[in-house]
Amino acid sequence: MKYISLPEHNAQRRLSFYLAMEEHVARHVDEDDLFFMWQVEPTVIFGRNQLIENEVNVDYCRQHGIQMYRRKSGGGCVYADMTNVMFSYVTKDENVNLTFNRYINMVVLVLRRLGVEARSTGRNDVMIGDRKVSGNAFYHIPGRSIVHGTMLYDTCMEHMVGSITPSDRKLVSKGVQSVRQHIALLKDYVTLTLPEFMTFVQQSLCDGELRLTADDVRAIEVIEQEYLSDAFIYGNNPRYTEVKRTRIDGVGELEARLEVRGGVLRDVNLMGDYFLTGELDALLSRLRGVRLEREALLAALPESVGDVVRNLRREDFINLLLQ
Secondary structure, three states: OEEEEOOOOOOOOOHHHHHHHHHHHHHHOOOOEEEEEEOOOOEEEEOOOOOHHHHOOHHHHHHOOOEEEEOOOOOOOEEEOOOOEEEEEEEOOOOHHHHHHHHHHHHHHHHHHOOOOEEEOOOOEEEEOOEEEEEEEEEEEOOEEEEEEEEOOOOOHHHHHHOOOOOOHHHHHHHHHHHHOOEOOHHHOOOOOHHHHHHHHHHHHOOEEEEOOHHHHHHHHHHHHHHHOHHHHHOOOOOOOEEEEEEEOOOEEEEEEEEEEOOEEEEEEEEEOOOEOOOHHHHHHOOOOOEOOHHHHHHHOOOOHHHOEOOOOHHHHHHHHOO
């Protein structure tokens, strides 16, 4: 696997740049497996199918100079700063489930080489004991799969909690205490500094380095403009006549937004922190014009809904729509 580096070593970039860098590398660097690491100033990043108003405390972020971006992968809302590190993995393998599992296992093995008893969960996390040290997400473009995730070496707990919870100081204080019981900070388990850890990761995973050019950087900055647009960050969320919510183990939080007229689905959208493994629009388009009745929904939906939304069963999806 080759490590991707930038021509400027110490330039500070926004998170949007590194998301665009993943896309550029995936489309233009002809290697089977690629990897790079990056760090950002305090930033909240939320998933492709999440509503910013549901996931991010926008007022808190603006008051504390915390940037806010949407990514193209699924999953939940995370906080990042310069005391932790982000991983990006790009591969030619288009099977996102296999790619994701391979990546998670790579991260676990790196930690175990450091003597850390890490393990993976059934969804997207890397754990030390019963505490989360890394959360990850994935998506694919034609011919490539992209996986990215956090590694919590350290973090500002108050910002992590405050950026996604009410900004009342008492609630933030309680939230810090609660969240700290559920996350692991790698600094508590290794003697390496963060720069030393990053060097160890690169040497463990990669057998060579590819340096991008100034032309590559300019091309990345063009892609980045999509991530910086208000339309992408805030989304266009029309009003729907019905909203249905549920949580499904192994799938995540789901929020179905329906426009129903005369008992017929005119439009439908699916929000939440689930993971996409296929084309959501193609799945949802099957429901438009269909009566909101079990038999009609069964006939309209493919049996393999899990090929589009990871681990989602058709019966569970229908139960959500019919709540």
